Amino acid sequence: MFTDRRQAGQQLAQALAQYKNAPNSIVLALPRGGVAVGYEISLALRVPLDVFVTRKLGTPDNPELAMGALAETGYRHLNMDVIRGYGISSHELEREVDRQRKEIARRVERYRGGTPLPDLSGKTVILVDDGVATGATFFASVAAMRALQVGRLIAALPVAPPETARILQRQVDEAVVLATPSMFFGISQFYEDFPQLEDDEVIACLQKARAALSQG
Structure with missing residues (x-):
């Protein structure tokens, strides 16, 4: 296409x-x-x-399956159907959020020199x-x-x-x-x-x- x-x-x-x-x-x-x-x-x-x-928030057993996403502004979108359906604990969720937060910070630093979004x-x-x-x-x-x-x-x-x-x-x-x-x-x-x-x-x-x- x-x-x-x-x-x-x-x-x-x-x-x-x-x-x-x-x-x-x-x-x-x-x-x-x-x-x-x-x-x-x-x-x-x-x-x-x-x-x-x-960044996508992947499940512990399948990183390609999204249980949500985290934006550089801190906004967090969660798919509660996936979280409940796969029995994902709050600890597992926060561990993935922390991992992706670090990757977001790395990318912002790399792509934008660490400067924030424009207004x-x-x-x-x-x-x-x-x-x-x-x-x-x-x-x-x-x-x-x-x-x-x-x-x-x-x-x-x-x-x-x-x-x-x-x-x-x-x-x-x-x-x-x-x-x-x-x-x-x-x-x-x-x-x-x-x-x-x-x-x-x-x-x-x-x-x-x-x-x-x-x-x-």
């Missing part, structure tokens, strides 16, 4: 063309993969790019990832944005399951989801090339986006 994250970002940028040069706007991308998508949007729309770090109150925020499955981290990011009192919140995703996309539409001011296939097993199935991005690639995208905007 998509050649790579670059093409996905370019297609999203076309769908978001009305926000080109929009004042008081920012593209916030979820690292790592979302940053490659967000970079293309930032470049095309000439809107600043930054990261918003949110987002009243801003138009385009929140970007390279796709969502259950949407745990993305929904936590949406809720965190609401808590920061952003002016307008736009979700921009190349692909999401139909039900996830429907829920998302009710939580944001505008949801731009390019594809909502019913047969959904994982984000990678919708990309021909879907490598894992490294920290250095995330930083390079952020630096190139800043340089492009500064050149006018």
Whole structure:
């Protein structure tokens, strides 16, 4: 469906063309993969790019199964059905929260030099990832944005399951989801090339986006 994250970002940028040069706007991308998508949007729309770090809270026996998510602002989203269903104790939950809090701090330091998020109150925020499955981290990011009192919140995703996309539409001011296939097993199935991005690639995208905007 998509050649790579670059093409996905370019297609999203076309769908978001009305926000080109929009004042008081920012593209916030979820690292790592979302940053490659967000970079293309930032470049095309000439809107600043930054990261918003949110981490999945995995269950003790299956780190890929989300029992919630933690945002860099401290906002915590918990899936109580998973927590109760798998009998996860408060100690196990807090241990995972502490582990992810440390990883969030590491990434904020690495990607943003430890500086806090810019003031987002009243801003138009385009929140970007390279796709969502259950949407745990993305929904936590949406809720965190609401808590920061952003002016307008736009979700921009190349692909999401139909039900996830429907829920998302009710939580944001505008949801731009390019594809909502019913047969959904994982984000990678919708990309021909879907490598894992490294920290250095995330930083390079952020630096190139800043340089492009500064050149006018």
